[in-house]
Each structure stands twice: as structure tokens, then as C-alpha cells.
Amino acid sequence: MTNHNDTWKIAGREFRSRLMVGTGKYADFGQMARAIEASGAEIVTVAVRRVNISDRSKESLLDYLDLKRYTLLPNTAGCYSADDAVRTCRLAREAGLSDFVKLEVLGDEKTLFPDNEELLKAAAILVKEGFTVLPYTSDDPIMCRKLEDLGCAAVMPLGAPIGSGLGIRNPYNIRIILESVKVPVIVDAGVGTASDAAIAMELGCDGVLMNTAISGATDPVAMAAAMNLAVRAGRLAYRAGRIPRKLYATASSPLEGVIG
Amino acid sequence: MKIVVNGEEQVIAAMSVNDYLATIDRDPRPIAVELNRVILPRSDYGTTFLREGDQLEIVWFVGGG
Numbered sequence: 598m599t600n601h602n603d604t605w606k607i608a609g610r611e612f613r614s615r616l617m618v619g620t621g622k623y624a625d626f627g628q629m630a631r632a633i634e635a636s637g638a639e640i641v642t643v644a645v646r647r648v649n650i651s652d653r654s655k656e657s658l659l660d661y662l663d664l665k666r667y668t669l670l671p672n673t674a675g676c677y678s679a680d681d682a683v684r685t686c687r688l689a690r691e692a693g694l695s696d697f698v699k700l701e702v703l704g705d706e707k708t709l710f711p712d713n714e715e716l717l718k719a720a721a722i723l724v725k726e727g728f729t730v731l732p733y734t735s736d737d738p739i740m741c742r743k744l745e746d747l748g749c750a751a752v753m754p755l756g757a758p759i760g761s762g763l764g765i766r767n768p769y770n771i772r773i774i775l776e777s778v779k780v781p782v783i784v785d786a787g788v789g790t791a792s793d794a795a796i797a798m799e800l801g802c803d804g805v806l807m808n809t810a811i812s813g814a815t816d817p818v819a820m821a822a823a824m825n826l827a828v829r830a831g832r833l834a835y836r837a838g839r840i841p842r843k844l845y846a847t848a849s850s851p852l853e854g855v856i857g
Numbered sequence: 858m859k860i861v862v863n864g865e866e867q868v869i870a871a872m873s874v875n876d877y878l879a880t881i882d883r884d885p886r887p888i889a890v891e892l893n894r895v896i897l898p899r900s901d902y903g904t905t906f907l908r909e910g911d912q913l914e915i916v917w918f919v920g921g922g
Binding site: 619620621622623629642643644645646647648650657658659669671672674684687688689690691692693759760786806807808809 | 862863864865881887888889890894896898899914916918920921922
């Protein structure tokens, strides 16, 4: 098996797992921790939100995540302008341990598609401020190239709308993106089940990021384990090199020596 | 004096940011503070005194994708 030394890097930091997972929408922090463990992920996304100053309960999701083991990737979910996204990233860096950020600037609430104009504006500012910027973007090769040119450490095209579970809707665009940029390509959003994650990896993506597909499953811990296997299987199949698609059959057994 | 904390008006006595954080019973470690839209480094909590009309944002990490 060629799987053992198949590590990858984001901004010079090496990772083994190619599955990145979110921490949202679990029944409780315990279930979240068990699912993340089963996923094998090393990078986990978190959101930045106001502290409820009248609620004095001290339980934090950080109590359930060993920060020596996991790299936190704070997101800018809920931001609809470059200004809000940049402020959120600055707060995240102050609260956290690294300058990694998942930059998302949303265009509308119904689709949660990115606002590309604001995304480019925010990415430019954050790169200048020394952030390691991982932008959630539409599956548009030109956008991805612009984000790479600005200095983003990876590009994260969506497979389908966030939380939709529709899978990789445009694998051809993902392939063009893979040929268009040199930075890691991570499919972010749209995965519904294990085969979707495997398809992303078979296309040659460097990683897959998901949240709802795991946390929304009937058994999130089992689905996390399935995603772990799917990402590894898809990656291995990509490296193994699949056979070309053909319209007609090719026999697997010898044509000679058939009785008769 | 009046200040605005996370969008809500609060009436407080004059005090440092550090003392204010103590009143909300928060361990200052996993949070970040923005004062009037500018990040306030943790090392400045003790020496920064709140003034009338100040706007504070106090955030931390929650579950998200």
C-alpha cells in the first residue's frame, strides 16, 4: 500500500488526514468529540460568536478538544461583508493559537453561496496581515486562480450548497480547478454521504471539509468513521490510477481455450 | 457610565477591561476582545480603562462548520 507517507501541507504545515470536519450542530460536546475522533481529522473548524454575558456556564467546546492534537480552523460563517469577515478573523487570531482562518463571505441566506467580490477584498487584506487564508469559494476556476494569486494558502470550492448534501454537482469544474492552481484544493460543503467524499478525492482533491453530513447523520459517530474510510479510499484510488471509461465490454477472462 | 457590550447597553462603574471581564465571571483565556472595533491584545486588559460610550465585543469559539 502506498498510503503510509501520503502527507500533505497547508502553508508549510504537514497533515496526515485529508478530512477536515466541523464542530457544529451535534447533540452535545461529547458526541462531537467522539465523532471527530472517529473521523481521524486533524483540522477542525469552529465559529466565532459573542459570549453570552448573562449566561455564566463555563462549558466550552475547547474543553472537549485537545489542542495539541487538533488544529483549529476558525471560520467567518455568517459574515456578509469583507469588513465583518476581516474583523472576525482578527478576533479569531486573538482568541486562538494560530493564524489559520476559513474565510467565507456569504452572498445570501437562502443559498449561502459566496459573495466573490467581497471574498477577494477580504482575502487581500487578510493575506497582507499575515493570516493563512483558506477561502470557501464557488466552484469557479477563475475565482480560485484569483484567490491563489492573492496569496491564499488553499482554495476550498463548494461541491454543492452548504448543508444540502447534494454531493459534487460539477466534478468537471473541480477538475479544471485542480489543473488551474498549485495550492491545495479542498472541497468544502455539499457532501451528503461517504461516496460523495470518495468522489472528491478520486478527482484528485487534496482534502474534503464537511460538517452537516456527519453531525446530521442518524449516527454521527458511525458516519464520521465512514467518511474517514471514504476519504482514504478515494485518495488511494486516485493515486492508484483508475481505468479509462469505455462504452463497450472488455473481457477479464482469456478468450482462448473456451470449451466447445 | 454607559458602555455597549456585545450590542447590549450596560451601566458600569469605571474600571479596567480586566476588571469588567471578572464581573462577567469569564476566564479571559479562550476569549477575544474588540474595543471600539479594534482588537485589544490580552496583555492590555489590565491597563485599558473603559470610558463612557465604549463599545466592547467579547467573543469565543463555538461549534461551526
